[in-house]
Amino acid sequence: MSTQEITPNNDPVFERVALVGAGLIGSSLAWVSRKKGLARHVAVTSRSDATRKRVAELGFADSLHAEAKDAVTDADLVIVCTPVGACGAAAEAIAPYLKPGAIVSDVGSVKMAVVRDMGPHIPEGVHFVPGHPIAGTEHSGPDAGFAELFEGRWCILTPLPGGDPAATAKLRLFWERAGSMIEEMDAEHHDKVLAITSHLPHLIAYTIVSTAVDLEESTKNEVIKFSASGFRDFTRIAASDPVMWRDIFLNNREAVLEMLQRFSEDLSYLQRAIRWGEGDKLQELFTRTRTIRRGIIEAKQA
Ligand SMILES: NC(=O)C1=CN([C@@H]2O[C@H](COP(=O)(O)OP(=O)(O)OC[C@H]3O[C@@H](n4cnc5c(N)ncnc54)[C@H](O)[C@@H]3O)[C@@H](O)[C@H]2O)C=CC1
Numbered sequence: 001m002s003t004q005e006i007t008p009n010n011d012p013v014f015e016r017v018a019l020v021g022a023g024l025i026g027s028s029l030a031w032v033s034r035k036k037g038l039a040r041h042v043a044v045t046s047r048s049d050a051t052r053k054r055v056a057e058l059g060f061a062d063s064l065h066a067e068a069k070d071a072v073t074d075a076d077l078v079i080v081c082t083p084v085g086a087c088g089a090a091a092e093a094i095a096p097y098l099k100p101g102a103i104v105s106d107v108g109s110v111k112m113a114v115v116r117d118m119g120p121h122i123p124e125g126v127h128f129v130p131g132h133p134i135a136g137t138e139h140s141g142p143d144a145g146f147a148e149l150f151e152g153r154w155c156i157l158t159p160l161p162g163g164d165p166a167a168t169a170k171l172r173l174f175w176e177r178a179g180s181m182i183e184e185m186d187a188e189h190h191d192k193v194l195a196i197t198s199h200l201p202h203l204i205a206y207t208i209v210s211t212a213v214d215l216e217e218s219t220k221n222e223v224i225k226f227s228a229s230g231f232r233d234f235t236r237i238a239a240s241d242p243v244m245w246r247d248i249f250l251n252n253r254e255a256v257l258e259m260l261q262r263f264s265e266d267l268s269y270l271q272r273a274i275r276w277g278e279g280d281k282l283q284e285l286f287t288r289t290r291t292i293r294r295g296i297i298e299a300k301q302a
Pocket residue numbers: 020021022023024025026046047048051081082083084086090107108109110132133134135136137138139140141142241244248
């Protein structure tokens with residue numbers, strides 16, 4: 001079904017959207033929902049008094065709730081925006097309060113574990129459509145969010161086999177109106193692709209920054225002083241939320257370990273080439289990767 005057929009105009013996509021968790025992604029979704037009129041009411045839930053106080057000051061919620069059940073009651077769309085490891089408990093807590101016909105989604109960076117943990121709690125008659133915006137920053141918490149985060153970025157939906165296509169189409173429309181481009185795929189494929197494009201790069205960044213700071217004191221000072229753009233980029237990524245990334249690696253274990261194995265083999269190949277002075281091998285690989293980068297830039301400009 002084309003999204004045009006659902007809402008031919010700019011009416012709100014949903015009456016009431018409930019966001020469970022008010023960090024970078026939850027607050028960005030609240031901001032964009034309000035800015036672009038995606039929902040008539042944005043209900044936000046956060047467990048801590050301090051975060052709720054801050055959310056009230058920032059003013060991105062129409063209603064603010066300590067208990068997720070109060071936010072999700074009567075909601076047409078519920079998006080769980082917690083770290084991946086907390087999604088199952090969040091689904092269990094809200095399940096009895098979900099409205100028949102409501103759509104439940106999430107934004108987790110891993111999909112198979114989210115389906116495994118949330119799926120069993122979603123009641124009959126409620127549509128579960130997992131999602132993952134490929135958009136973010138190294139910042140976290142309610143202050144980090146902004147309405148433009150999803151603009152021009154991919155959002156991957158992983159609908160379950162046998163799920164309601166109309167629910168998926170409506171969620172697609174929501175993300176499209178938030179500025180995203182949508183791709184659908186199965187959860188297993190998602191986890192493999194993201195293991196190499198996002199999870200492994202973060203692991204490498206965490207490692208290289210940690211290796212650099214473990215160097216003896218004098219060298220460490222030089223590292224900080226002369227950190228050129230390459231290393232700086234790594235430090236930005238390595239500043240990402242520790243709990244969120246702990247949960248990603250624990251919940252995408254198989255795919256990350258497989259990619260890590262391949263990566264280690266490729267690294268050994270380069271190590272060998274350097275040891276034996278095989279410049280042709282180095283140059284050939286670097287030429288190949290340069291072509292890939294240029295291809296990505298050209299595809300973006302097209
Ligand atoms: N940060 C990023 O760049 C991106 C993150 N994601 C995914 O989005 C989700 C949220 O990430 P962020 O918004 O960046 O995190 P965040 O740390 O900024 O916010 C997480 C929110 O969840 C709440 N929370 C934490 N543990 C909880 C629990 N046990 N029960 C209930 N609430 C809990 C926190 O209080 C906070 O409000 C994660 O699953 C992450 O994998 C997806 C795309 C990009």
